Amino acid sequence: METAKNTRQNAVPNDRGNSRRQFIQTAAAGVAVGATALAAGCNGATAGPGPRRATPAETGGPFNQEKLAYAPGALAPVISARTLSFHYGKHHAGYLRKLNKAVRGTPMAKQTLPEIIKATAGNDAQTGVFNNAAQAWNHAFYWKSMQPSGGGAPTGKLLAQVKADFGSVTQLKKELFGAAATQFGSGWAWLVLGADSKIKVLKTGNADNPMTAGHKPLLTIDVWEHAYYLDHQNKRKAYINGFLDKLLSWKFAAANFAG
Ligand code: MN3
Numbered sequence: 001m002e003t004a005k006n007t008r009q010n011a012v013p014n015d016r017g018n019s020r021r022q023f024i025q026t027a028a029a030g031v032a033v034g035a036t037a038l039a040a041g042c043n044g045a046t047a048g049p050g051p052r053r054a055t056p057a058e059t060g061g062p063f064n065q066e067k068l069a070y071a072p073g074a075l076a077p078v079i080s081a082r083t084l085s086f087h088y089g090k091h092h093a094g095y096l097r098k099l100n101k102a103v104r105g106t107p108m109a110k111q112t113l114p115e116i117i118k119a120t121a122g123n124d125a126q127t128g129v130f131n132n133a134a135q136a137w138n139h140a141f142y143w144k145s146m147q148p149s150g151g152g153a154p155t156g157k158l159l160a161q162v163k164a165d166f167g168s169v170t171q172l173k174k175e176l177f178g179a180a181a182t183q184f185g186s187g188w189a190w191l192v193l194g195a196d197s198k199i200k201v202l203k204t205g206n207a208d209n210p211m212t213a214g215h216k217p218l219l220t221i222d223v224w225e226h227a228y229y230l231d232h233q234n235k236r237k238a239y240i241n242g243f244l245d246k247l248l249s250w251k252f253a254a255a256n257f258a259g
Contacts, residue, residue, distance in 0.1 A: 052089065054093035054097070061100055062109045063100055063113065063136060065092060066143075072084050079242075083227070096132075098128070099129065102132065114137065117211060130207065132207075134207035134208065138188060138222070142222045145220050154169065157257070165198050177240055179201050180240045181236060183205065186205065186224040186225070187208070190218075192210045193216040194214075219248065219253040
């Protein structure tokens with residue numbers, strides 16, 4: 001079966017093969033993702049803000065990268081333009097490229113990322129598809145979980161719910177910090193709305209996403225080393241503190257809470 005064949009091929013991602021394929025694709029398009037991402041700030045007026053996104057021709061479709069809502073250096077000094085360019089232009093684009101390669105020509109090509117994530121979670125035969133689909137979704141969600149001059153506190157209904165479930169915004173931040181700091185190895189810290197309509201703090205390993213357990217994500221922090229190592233080396237806590245105090249987008253969390 002075509003589907004099984006594609007899935008099996010993708011279950012053991014071949015980084016070297018994908019890198020070579022990526023080079024051929026980008027070379028054919030006359031651009032290099034990383035170098036152009038770093039230069040994108042220079043022509044933001046015409047190309048839009050943020051690092052250059054991989055084009056559909058480069059990620060291959062059906063899933064493509066959304067433009068970032070801010071310029072490459074807008075999250076500095078917590079997250080430098082260099083980190084953002086590698087993270088968005090290489091890591092995130094890479095997950096999309098591998099996912100597209102795996103689902104092209106299969107029924108999953110017509111599904112949404114959450115549909116694919118929920119359908120493949122816990123299925124050993126589809127680990128490769130799950131990992132790349134979840135990482136594609138998680139990163140798109142992470143970019144929106146941050147904004148320049150973020151931090152502070154939520155307002156309105158979200159603030160009322162936070163007070164009801166945590167007592168205070170300070171307590172919520174303390175718990176979110178704890179989850180992000182103690183996630184062993186690669187993973188994510190999350191603010192979610194549970195099926196019981198209570199806001200909770202969770203952490204997940206590798207690509208895992210709380211939506212597979214019935215939670216609605218409100219906000220996430222990427223704690224894979226590639227998210228902070230260029231800027232903070234091994235000091236994950238410095239990155240998390242910077243995220244909470246200067247980048248966290250309560251506006252995005254509130255929109256997810258209301259939606
Ligand atoms: Mn990441």
